[in-house]
Amino acid sequence: MKLIHCGDIHLDSQLTTKLSKEKAQERNRELWMTFEELVAFAVQEQVQVILICGDLFDTDCPANYLVQEFFELVEEHSQISFFYVRGNHDRKKFWKSEEALPDNFYVFKTPFQQYKYGKVTITGAQCEGESLEEDLQYLQLDENQYNIVMLHGMAVNTLQQDSTEDQIPLLKLQNQGIDYLALGHIHTYEKYVLDQRGCYCYCGCLEGRGFDECGEKGFVYMELWEDDFSLRTQFVPFGKRRVYVIDVDVEQCVSSMQMVRRIEETMENSMVREKDYVRVRIVGDLPAEVEKNLSYIESAFWDSYYYFEIEDKTQYAIPYDAYQNQKTLRGEFVRLVEELEIAEEEKNQILRFGMLALSGEELPECN
């Protein structure tokens, strides 16, 4: 039997913090198209079951047309069974009545409701705040079955009282007969041992949408042999675009133009493709008088990538020692700032602007 474990598709995302309205719309269509492609992959590989582990939609109230398209896609593929648990982003049901759901779309109306699929049992529950721990009393698995459990939330060893996240108490899921705990919520693929019998796995999201979702995203392709319950899983990188954060050391650069050149060199030797999201983090120590124009640097790359931004992590290297005994205005200023009880980063900014002012330079815009 072949299955796909996916989740965190986040259809109908805002995406406007980084992208223009038009691009955000385009990207939202891409999120949908990638999901369609996942279903096409399932057809091609003769997958029988698709597990969707929450956050199918980014919102409690997704656009009608998307809900319609989703159900149409499900109905068009009656040979595939779709199982779905809701996540923290799509906590509410996006259907009007359970009777109207497609026959091959399965939801868990009561905690840990079970569906039998030959020797395979698929069970799941919605993680809604504190309820999961109580709901665990309803988890009763037949150890002669291959047991897949679907949940959405943060797997923890001990429950944190002050956490606002949906927490999955891992220790209480051990030795319950679980073979594969299919999880959603963490946007990166991760797979671990649960107990002597089973494993737990986050499939990650299907597409990166922001800089907290770097690298390869995709889904888990599962092949299960029902005669001996052996399982082979494989993470399948998917999605149209990838998100990268790349550090570029600009320490020896004395101008913005040199920084651009340095970034170009780094990008040429990277895996980044034109269609990707890129954040270049410039790092290194710079002397105070270096000309550094972030918007100039950024604009040099705007047309080369789907999205490009610069994050400035450079430090102005102030040679404190050199000013230690200097009886000059500069010496006095450096010593004064050095003694201030403020964050190093703030000191650094003050020193830079001060040194620039003392050399008669015009001050760049400061926040």
Ligand SMILES: [Mn+2]
């Ligand atoms: Mn989530």
